[in-house]
Amino acid sequence: MILKRLGVSVFVLLAVSLLVFVFTLMLPGDPAQAILGQQATPERLAALREQLHLNDPWYTRYLTWLGGLFTGNLGTSAATGGSVNALLASKLSASMVLLVISAVVAIPVGLLLGTWSAMRRGRASDQTLTGFSLVLAALPEFVIGVVLTTLLSTTVFKLLPSVTMAAPGMRVWDYPLQLILPSLTLILVVVPYMIRMTRTTMIDVLDSGYVEMARLKGLPERQVIFKHALPHAIGPVAQVVAMQLAWLAGGIVVVEFLFRYPGLGQAMVDAVNNRDVQVVQALSMLIAAFYVVVNLIADVIGILANPKLRTETRS
């Protein structure tokens, strides 16, 4: 079962790489021209084309590119002429910081509030929370970010820096204060979904026969929740968390751009503006790989948490 899921993931990633690669073939311009500019001599263009393997048929180029992905060579940036690896290396850590902070805060908050809301179902507190999450869930991430900025940084209260300051050589976490707004935005965007999904999952579980049975046996409520209800909710909830983590990987694009945070998302927007396909491709693959891995983990957790599926694996 787990092996089968692993196989599917590998297949999906390979297909994604093909899809991402096909985009380069649709590119109207000539990458060599883009790197060297308008004044390039035909000889230099030809030389660079040779160097970038642009004269090879598409499948050789695809295989070379794919091989590069496996060996950690992401290609050459058309805008800077440097290697994509060097461009992204420092930004990766900055983005990871943001991702980890947001995930570490958002996951427990989302799950706890969702469970709490499910247990108080129908009461005023549950309805308020559900309403709030419905409204927050509708808002695009940059709207939340701008509202937070006006509230906490520029107009109402002037507490936090609204843009990230990062001189070359400095690390983003040298000023922890500037991490607050971007992380808070990401948290506010993913938490409502986690609340909603945890709530519906928990309500389903709490209404089930085995929970009723446990209650009828006279078990204390806490034991009912933690020993009987929660283990059944783990599988579906893991899926939700995975979805949100994967969303975070895409959502950093907008949030980093908004706060001028020097991470992968900002790099991606810059690359799109420069029509720097190699960089956009590398980042797309990176984000897709993150998505696939996170989903794989969630499925494995789901399989392990569900006795029915577990026994299926053994037989």
Place this chain on the structure above:
Amino acid sequence: MSLKNPMTPSTGQLAQQSFGHSESRGDARPVSFARRVLDQPAAKLGFVLTGLVLLVAVVGPFVVPAWTGYGSNSFAGKPFRTGVFGTDNLGRDVLSRFLEGGWRLLMYSALATVLGVGLGAVLGMFAAFRRGWLDAVIMRFGDVLLAIPQLVFALLAVTVLGPKGWVLVLVIGVTHAPRVARVIRSATSGVVSEDYVLASQMYAVPQWKILSRDVVPNIMGPLMVEVGLRLTYSIGAVASLSFLGLGMQPPTPDWGLMINENRIALSLQPWGVILPVIAIAVLTVGTNLIADAVAGASAGRVRSTRSARKKSATAARGVTATSPDPALSAAPAQGAAPGETPAPEQNATKEL
């Protein structure tokens, strides 16, 4: 419209529910679908909010030079002049730009939604109806598309094809399609095993007729939910791309782009940012409220307090044709193997 008593719809609702049980939602529906949607206060609020923004966006362009005194791109005064809403960084009137900046966003999101839901619905229905290799190919290809976040996919397309209107519509529509297809597929596979479909098949009714006459009316609920949800996401996606400077291009007046242009001066002249932000927020909240109300109505859940009992009834029935509630019912959890449906709850999650 005049039904103010919240009990009336829900009792009608219960009657419908038990009715639907025995004969899989016949045509004899005591309360019409639209009425069930509208009977929820959230839906009314949603329609009012959406209507307000629609009004601004549609009427705005016609009143611009006349009411505000300035065209959307004409020079109105010094940069960052304070006034009713002041001027932007180039000295253009913020209010005029705001009034004219909404309709493109709405049009592109509507087109993307129509494209995405249409494509997804057709693919999902065919996948469920034909089964076999066609089903496998469609759904696996969908999985591949799902692995790239929507915005990232859009950025990839914009890099290659440039920031043009049709690129936005196409790429957002195409990325909606697999998500819609999954929902519609599961809704359809509940319907195609029903006796009336089998009967039609035995009478050798042509396939398109079965799909359009037997299947489509029975998956209207999830389909409408998808339209609402995808519209919300389309608005978010188009606005986000414009905000990134990769959607609408200057000097076009556009809400997303206005936020991008004016955010540098947020502390000096906040209106250029706040007006479009409010408009986009109200619009997406409005459409989301409508989508949620439609989901509630299609699942037979009228008030959230009642949802629990209904939901357990739905769960006991298992997957049925009558009321698949893709937006809110929990993942098909324990019974279904996650291996078969890698993401059972694709709908209520923020999509990438």
